[in-house]
Amino acid sequence: MDQYKPSQVVWEITLKCNLKCLHCGSSAGVKRQKELKTKQLIKVCRELSEIGFKGIGLMGGELFLRKDWEIISKEIKDRGMALSTVTNGYFKPDKIIPKLVKLETDCVTVGFDGTEKIHDHIRGVEGSFKKALDFMRASKKAGLLTNAITTVHKMNFNDIKNLPDLILEKEGLDWQIQEAVPIGRFSKKYILSEEENYSLAIFIASLQKKYLKDKVIGSHTLGFFSKHIPNLSFYPDWKGCYAGRAVLGISSDGAVKGCEILPDEYIEGFATKRSIVNIWNDPNSFTYNRYFKKNDLGPLCIDCKYGAKCMGGCMGRSVAMVGKPHNDPHCLYRTEKNLF
Secondary structure, eight states: OTTSOOOEEEEEOOOBOSSOOTTOTTOOBSOOTTOOOHHHHHHHHHHHHHHTOOEEEEESSOGGGSTTHHHHHHHHHHTTOEEEEEEOOOSOHHHHHHHHHHTTOSEEEEEOOSSHHHHHHHHTSTTHHHHHHHHHHHHHHTTOOEEEEEEEOTTTTTTGGGSHIIIIIISOOEEEEEEOOSOTTOOGGGSOOHHHHHHHHHHHHHHHHHHOTTTEEEOTTTTTTOSSSOOOSSSSSOOSOOBTTTEEEEOTTOEEESSTTSOGGGOOEETTTSOHHHHHHOTTSSHHHHTOOGGGOOTTTTTOTTHHHHTTSOHHHHHHHHSSSSOOSOOHHHHHHHHO
16 A cells, blocks of 8 residues: 555564563463464564564563564564664663664664652562663764653652752763653543643753754654644654554554554554554555545544644544543644633
């Protein structure tokens, strides 16, 4: 299907985890009963390469708890795809970092949720802040592109103002900032209000102005169509949710969705039963985005002048927060209309 340009895959290779994060969208901890075996993971790599995906982000749970993570990572690199890893960093760096260097890992991302007390509280394990910081330092020292990723919600909203000096100045890391979505273990009572989300966008914009945009990124739809805040995301232009159009999510049991944060009713098939090539090329897959029409917009977006292009913002956030697709409640353009 030439009209869909495969770009990035977010791949949860295990649900097993060594932390107990309060904002975990996967409720990670114990591995799934039927996680893909090594040969099946290699087959998935081959199929993703055949489709033409450019990069794969491996995550969990905690990806480094899978004994075969190096085998899968090498397969990704050998097939010419970029390799990114997302980890909580709760490991001895000298056990992991040399392997990442040998693999020529393109990007190492470590969850970093606040100053020490806040981070340890959110992660559910004392000492996780120091472990994450040591891991990022070792990764950067080894010459790997290293990012801190902060998921923002009410538990750390007032604390993130303390992080720029540490992350950007002292450590010299790149920083990705995203809003928490109420899925998995994360409770709706901790989601940001509309005003808090707008304040977060202003905060990111101020950092981008000071440190350049490639150092600080706001994920998802932060910044699009605002009258006052520039595009904050890594997407140069927002043309609607990319789930199933350029982006793919795969769970450790082989479930294939357009995006990992979408609920199970958006599963298009399982890699154990169908090839991912077949799922991707099936004209009946990802219909919510591939065949989007303006009339599909939810009530928050149906009358918006940007609705046809925006497609109602982030699908995952829309479904999680209001139970409807194409109806993202945290839109900066709408917030400005409401507030100003």
